[in-house]
Amino acid sequence: MSVYTPVNSLQLEQFFSTYSLGKVTDFEGIRDGIENTNYFVTTTRGRFVLTLFESLTADDLPPFMDLMTHLGKSEIACPRPLPDRQANPLRILIDKPAALFNRLAGAAVTSPSIAHCRQIGLHLARLHNSTQAYVFPIKNSRGLDWCQRVFTEIGPALCPADRALIGDELRVQRQNSTNLLPRGVIHADLFRDNVLFVDGRLSGLLDFYSACTDALLLDIAITANDWCCDNGAVNPDKFAALLSAYETLRPLEPMERQRWPLMLRAAALRFWLSRLQHRLHPRPGEITQQKDPLVFRELLEQHRGQASVISPRPATWPSCFRPAADNRRRTDSGDSEYDTDCTVSS
Template structure:
């Protein structure tokens, strides 16, 4: 979450005037994240999060918001989109599509414990099972072709050694990508700043705007690369905790276990490149916390070394 598009108090008053959510009493920008602008808004009826989408249009957003609505009606861990008086989920503010969701209790954590890794693994499995029969039209943006497209955007900015590392990893991933693995809807971005905890227990899962159809193991790998990384070092004990929590609800197949390291490598490569693309986009935010791309380069190297140990 970040702030790229500023809004005034008067604009917020007018915007929330279209809802039955009370009057705005306070608001503040939320600095976490990368892609969109987010505000915490307090009204006379409760606390909400207002999101302004910086790049996606209504057509692109509709499937994601329908997914959020589907999940939020049955599970209190998910943000439930709010409708205005005309029963619209998406509206416009400052020329950007805008969405209001109920704000969930809790805070993101910086250094998750093994038990919290177990909890996030369990909830990730629950998400996969809850959506296994859900029809979702957005295809994967984590496959080799998508990663190559990211690479092409930043190739000229890379050192010769980094280009060699990436090209070698792309070749390896392409050789194994056709492996059949179970899948369905994935969150695609379940990093620590997209989950909330209160009193040590998970209280919210946020930001479904990277959701797509893909292998469930891909989602596990994306999640694990963030939750199981301590000061840049991948913690295999935390990975074991995360997988243990996941497998309490959906045991992995033998083939999934065999491809776990490959998926960790693919996820590390993908987020190294996507963060480099964002870094070189020169996109200024009024309130933002920059993300270090090279955390994922280091993870990629660690996973490659582990595969050959």
């Protein structure tokens, strides 16, 4: 949520004058994330989050506003769009669509514990269950076709080893359709920086602008790849905690268990490509955040080295996540370095 569009105090005061939320007393840009411009804003009547949408248009946004309103009514802890005096949840600020939200208490965790993983699994299942009858018109725009387009775009800038790995994974994924898996509304970006905790308890799910209708298993895989890996290495206990908590509310179907290893690979590939694209074609911004693509390259290789499926019994899940052989060498500083660290050619 880097600041691509700077906003000054006068512009903020004029924007807030159309709401019944008091006068602006303080504001600051939010540094996390990479898609939209976000500010914390404090007024005489409370604390809010202002979002200026950098890619989505005013026509694109109503389904997302409606989804967050629906989730709030379903008691899912997420930001609620706040209407202006004319009941409009969207306005224009500096030629960008903009919206105000209540600011949720809490902070993101950088090193999730097993207890954190249990909570995120439970809340992800609640999210999926609460939208089973909800019709969301947005399809996944970052599926395999998107992965192929990005690979075609950035492939010439990658080293031969990376091009070979991505090309082979795309081939495998194309051979394994997900069309018969249970589908519904997925968050599609439930990383650690999009979840808040207060005193160890989950207090909010953020950033629903990647939400779409797709396989529910994909959402679990995207989430687990971030929450259940320590410095790029699979943590079997965290995977087991997240999955067992999820299944207390929504048991997985046999086909989902069978497809789990491939879905983990698909999720790792999607975010490796996304981060490579951001690194090779960065967007200008006042505050920007570049995330390391190598994390997902390493994760994809680990998942490709495993052939297990989820056992029907949670107690045996950890055996499904034995890391593949470690291809790292240790440096004098104690840090790990990969022999295949050749993401972008010079």
